[in-house]
Amino acid sequence: MTTTPTRSAPSPKPPDTDSGPRKRASVPLRTRIAGLPLLAFISFLVLVPAGLIVVAAFGTDVPRPGGEGLSFTLENLRVLIADGVGGAALNSLVIAAGATALALLIGGSLAFVAARTDVRARGFLYLIGLMPLFLPSYVGALAWSILASPGAGLINVAFRDLGITGPVVDVYTLAGVIVVMAMYYAPYAFLMIHGSMSLMNPDLEDSAGVHGSPTWRTIRSITLPLSLPAVLGSALLIFVLVFENFPVSQVLATPGGIDTLPTFIYKLMNSTPSRGNEAAVIAIVLVTVVVAITWMQRRYLANRSFTTVSGKGVKPRIIPLGRWRTPVLLAALGYFFLSIVLPMLALLLSAVRSSPYMSSFSSLAEPGSIDFSSFTAAVTSDGFLRAASNSVVVSLTAAACGTALAFAVGYVVYRTKSWGRGALEGVSMVPLAIPHVVLAIGLLWTWLIMPLPVYGTLWVLIIGFVAVQMPQGFRGIAASIRSTDRDLEDSAVMLGARRSRAVAVITLPLLRVAVLSTFLLLLMLSMRELTVPLFLYTSDTEILSIAIYDQFENGGALREASATALVYCAIMFLLSYLPRRLGAGSGGHGA
The missing domain is CATH 1.10.3720.10 (MetI-like)
Structure with missing residues (x-):
């Protein structure tokens, strides 16, 4: 009697986790x-x-309904050597670089203090770091135009009441634009750097302390270098946002006769007749700068390692501030006052004054001055x-x-x-x-x-x-x-x-x-x-x-x-x- 050989049942196919040809063929x-x-x-x-x-x-010609067929020319590139373009590009770079540096200083300092020190009211400091993010930058710029315009700005009015003549502050300058931009873009630096500081493994800092390194030297040589990706990432983001910002530049730079690339584009688009082709050339320059800055940042970080988070639970090292606890809190409150409180008060005062202009604060005591x-x-x-x-x-x-x-x-x-x-x-x-x-x-x-x-x-x-x-x-x-x-x-x-x-x-x-x-x-x-x-x-x-x-x-x-x-x-x-x-x-x- 012969026995017929039997085949074993085929084993089920393994889960489709490989990346070879078989996997690609199995996908419908x-x-x-x-x-x-x-x-x-x-x-x-x-x-x-x-x-x-x-x-x-x-x-x-620009794209428009019923436009004729495509016709190309290089004549539009002449706008790159026209009067004002070079100055606008330089102003944009100066404002973006200055505002980025100041925003990093403000946001990075707040992030370090809130994440790594025993400063008073740490939770409130975290809110201070975030709150300007929810006030549109152009509303802040409008408020600061009420506060610090050279003629009728409320701050200058207050100084005149004190007997100090002439404009003490003028927001319609490069410095004024930079400061306002920095105040309202600092929260981006705060968020990214605070996250990096909070997740940083304290082992290297502890080792430096064991070997006798002073606290501030440890911060300078270990903490800040380990935070470099967050610092550079936030710097890139802020630079791009400020460089392309139109509303703040239009509100604060244009009245001072300062052109930036976005305001120059807007001016070309709204000229009579509209110069849309030349505006498109400037727009390409704007995009090129943004892409170039992004590429340089990625290239700089490409071959560097900044691993700071281990597999174990991480509790960041808290640095005692000692006698500096109160001054640091007051400095943070100063930023909160300048970025939120003072602009809101300026808008409120502007809204309730019966007259749009005010020569002295004493006029607020007159009957009917508040409405x-x-x-x-x-x-x-x-x-x-x-x-x-x-x-x-x-x-x-x-x-x-x-x-x-x-x-x-x-x-x-x-x-x-x-x-x-x-x-x-x-x-x-x-x-x-x-x-x-x-x-x-x-x-x-x-x-x-x-x-x-x-x-x-x-x-x-x-x-x-x-x-x-x-x-x-x-x-x-x-x-x-x-x-x-x-x-x-x-x-x-x-x-x-x-x-x-x-x-x-x-x-x-x-x-x-x-x-x-x-x-x-x-x-x-x-x-x-x-x-x-x-x-x-x-x-x-x-x-x-x-x-x-x-x-x-x-x-x-x-x-x-x-x-x-x-x-x-x-x-x-x-x-x-x-x-x-x-x-x-x-x-x-x-x-």
Whole structure:
């Protein structure tokens, strides 16, 4: 009797974790192409406006509806040697470098004191470091124009009351612009450096102390070098933000006859006739400088190691300040007073004065000199109500669309094997290297020539906000997606659930805190954005930031502008506390 040999049952395939040809072949085609429509959409949203800037820089005409065929020329490059361009570029570099250095000094010092010392009221110091972040820089600039203009500035009025004639302070100078920029961009340095200081392993510092190194020498030779990535990262971010900043330069530098590259671009766009092609050339120069600075920073850090966090729990070394505890706290309070308290008081005084100009503080004691009706007039006017409703609709819609788009991009990049994932991530980060004033011009031309009836509606503002804020939304979502295990989602799919249902029922609830935080971040960024809507709005689509800017530009509406700005700041401060409240609430419902 013969026996028939039997085959053993094939062993199940191992999980698809390898990266060889077998893995690529096992992925269905529909999964491979799932991300391509998203890549095409993001590319259209971001790259088309950027491409139109390049086309306009070398074209004989700017993109417009019914424009003739493309015709190229190099004549536009002559603007680079025109009067004023070199001075504007130098002013931009000086302001950006000076403000970056001062912001690093302010934010870095606050971060070190709050994270590594026994200073009094450390929790309050942390809030001091953050609070200027939630006051739009252009509102701060407007307040400082009320405080320190050479003629009618409140500080100069106070000095005249003391018998000191002549302008003592003048914010319409390079130094004035640098100081104001630094005050409102210092929180970026504070956040990044505070995080680095808080996570730093104290072993090296302790070893230096054991070998007799004085405290301040240890800080200089160990602590600060280990914080170099955070310092350089925040320096790069602040430099780029200041270099491309248009509103503060327009409010403070332009009245003093100081041009920067963003204000020069704005001047070219608003000249008669408009010089859009030359503005596009300057815009490319602006982008080139930003990209070059970013490349140099990455190259400098590429071959250096700054590992400071070990696998064990880390408790940073606390440095006793001794007799310096109170003076350091007073210095921090001084920054808080200059960046928040004094500007708010200036706006309040400007809003309640019956006359827009004041020659002496003694005039405030005269009957009828104080009038709070400006708040009522500001918040009940048709213009305010229309601008406020537009701001709410645009900001909420842009935040919702931006969050959904960022989640879709993050999911495709980090949870699928779709073609073009790397390109999708790269395109999503492109707006980070394009100044807002440049992208705003590209967006204007894009939606002027598109056959879709978008320009002149709120949708063009929503699209603009989503485009410029794509990097912030993507990074906020991507970090949480990468840190969340996908096993529960895959298990639901294996048990028969569709992938879309598994994402909606399992993945999104797991990421609810990150999604809410990203939504609120984009909401705040949309509420405070000025540069992009300045190029895209019409009389029917004005939002609060534009309304405040226009009111300040019109000196006759100074009281109403100040009242509107205070209401606007109250909204911003309220929004600044929502992420923490929602985060705390969500944290209490963990399994």
